[in-house]
Amino acid sequence: MAANELSQEQLDKIYTFAVDLGRKAGQLLLESVEKRIGGGAQAIEEKDSAVDIVTQTDEDVEIFIKNAITSEFPTHKFIGEETYAKGQSREYLIDEHPTWCVDPLDGTVNFTHIFPMFCVSIAFIVNHRPVIGVVYAPFQDQLFSSCVNRGAWLNDKYRLPLIRNPSIPPMPANAPGKCVLSCEWGKDRRDIPDGNLYRKIESFLNLAAETGSRGGKGGMVHGVRSLGSATLDLAYTAMGSFDIWWEGGCWEWDVAAGIAILLEAGGLVTTANPPEDPETAPIPDARLGSRLYLAIRPAGPSATETGRETQERTVREVWKRVRKLEYERPGA
Amino acid sequence: MAANELSQEQLDKIYTFAVDLGRKAGQLLLESVEKRIGGGAQAIEEKDSAVDIVTQTDEDVEIFIKNAITSEFPTHKFIGEETYAKGQSREYLIDEHPTWCVDPLDGTVNFTHIFPMFCVSIAFIVNHRPVIGVVYAPFQDQLFSSCVNRGAWLNDKYRLPLIRNPSIPPMPANAPGKCVLSCEWGKDRRDIPDGNLYRKIESFLNLAAETGSRGGKGGMVHGVRSLGSATLDLAYTAMGSFDIWWEGGCWEWDVAAGIAILLEAGGLVTTANPPEDPETAPIPDARLGSRLYLAIRPAGPSATETGRETQERTVREVWKRVRKLEYERPGA
Secondary structure, three states: OOOOOOOHHHHHHHHHHHHHHHHHHHHHHHHHHHHHEOOOOOOOOOOOOHHHHHHHHHHHHHHHHHHHHHHHOOOOEEEEHHHHHHOOOOOOOOOOOOEEEEEEEEOHHHHHHOOOOOEEEEEEEEOOEEEEEEEEEHHHOEEEEEEOOOEEEEOOOEEOOOEOOOOOOOOOOOOOOOOEEEOOOOOOOOOOOOOHHHHHHHHHHHHHOOOOOOOOOOOOOOEEEEOOOHHHHHHHHHHOOOOEEEEEOOOHHHHHHHHHHHHHHOOEEEOOOOOOOOOOOOOOOOOOOOOEEEEEOOOOOOOOOOHHHHHHHHHHHHHOOOOOOOOOOOOO | OOOOOOOHHHHHHHHHHHHHHHHHHHHHHHHHHHHHEOOOOOOOOOOOOHHHHHHHHHHHHHHHHHHHHHHHOOOOEEEEHHHHHHOOOOOOOOOOOOEEEEEEEEOHHHHHHOOOOOEEEEEEEEOOEEEEEEEEEHHHOEEEEEEOOOEEEEOOOEEOOOEOOOOOOOOOOOOOOOOEEEOOOOOOOOOOOOOHHHHHHHHHHHHHOOOOOOOOOOOOOOEEEEOOOHHHHHHHHHHOOOOEEEEEOOOHHHHHHHHHHHHHHOOEEEOOOOOOOOOOOOOOOOOOOOOEEEEEOOOOOOOOOOHHHHHHHHHHHHHOOOOOOOOOOOOO
């Protein structure tokens, strides 16, 4: 058996390991937060600023995860956000080999401010496909996990998507109408005419404005949400809480685990950037290193369409309303 | 003793009652969600659509809360979102008498989509001042509560704001820089030139764009968050997770409990709409029925300012960057 061909039994073993690792790593994040909360915790010394604690936690948790993985699976590759960021290159390094792709702390700003939407994100990738995903948000004790052929779960108890009674609903007939849109303002705030910031806001506005307004682009989504964590955006899309997530600028460690969970739950992930003809262009699978993502929640059939057809219809309606974003990377 | 003068002992008793009531009401919301989740729950009959269940839950929980309150405190007034919405008037009905102001379900869209950011919101108001607040988000089991002179708390365990080790930080020296901004897109999506939607987005953009851009208005906030629940926006501002919440269009039952908690935690609430001269104008307390709110998190002193001074400086810097919003109400 080649290194990139793993049996279900092997995957199940790796899955169990990953879930346990996610919980332990999340616990480390929580302990770091508790140091900054008053009460029983010991006072932070003058030299330890909150920012230092956050940076140190980020690095410590990545080392903890990396050591655990390399000890258990020495032949697997490891790509982590912290070690990657310190390197010389921003090239896309994932190949066909079994690879762990890890963000020890997604939602760093949230973590700094103790807004609960931060998490650890652990993905296991084979042949470029995220096959196992573990996302743990410890402050609210929400663990999202998946393994191919084993379903996607919240806290090992609720199967994703949550809404499945009496059945998983199709995407709305007039999507993006009645959809909850998840999107992020991101870090690129440069005041450049037609720059990414303005392209994003124009896209958000098209999707939000009353139906048919703005030259026919008004999409009247049911709500617009911004959490500050790409990983949790994807996890909540897998859960069915968000119908649409549209984003550019994040990296593979921000999305790999979330994509694994979303796909196993029945969601769809393609590119954020609309093609020349959004009505008829093929809908490609998202490339992990592309930095451009459009995710649609799991969907069941309507009276006239399959679930997949309702998702693809939604992709095209979103593409008609959004601008192309410009995020580059070397080697991609 | 006049009806509007209550002893601390009486307030403490009411507080205990309100916390218990909030937990029970939140449990009803959770049971309603679980009916829509697959698994052990019994299938929803064809006639019971998800929308019907949500509307029915909203009404049932309000009746549950109202009955509990009128049974325990028959002389108190009660204003609830559901009963109010069915009435003829949208006038502001709160006066100096002891009044309960309740939203049985804040974040209705989130509840419908099973995004965990929904909650029950219970405020007790005396002489127009919210003196007790209970906000319970049952899906993530987060209970925020406060009573005058008793502090504000998360889950009866962590005092708000959370970050207080070694001390509660002042607002950043260059606020809104380094601040997390909480804001909402709201329901008014009309495509009217210079309408509320465009005024909001222009304000968000000013606060988000790189420092000094956009004619000097660029505020470079650390992050922009939208949760879809005014109540939880305020609760997380009291927690210190959000530094600034700026919003127009919500009603007193959306904010009364959150304001009680924020004030008891040490936060500031004033009007969203900037005065003629934001540098020197007085900073008024928010009027509960005004539909226009700017909230600043609790803050400690800096080397040169009191905590309150750092908050007021932040209010003025926000006012310089935002547009006036147009939300009216009869009798206000």
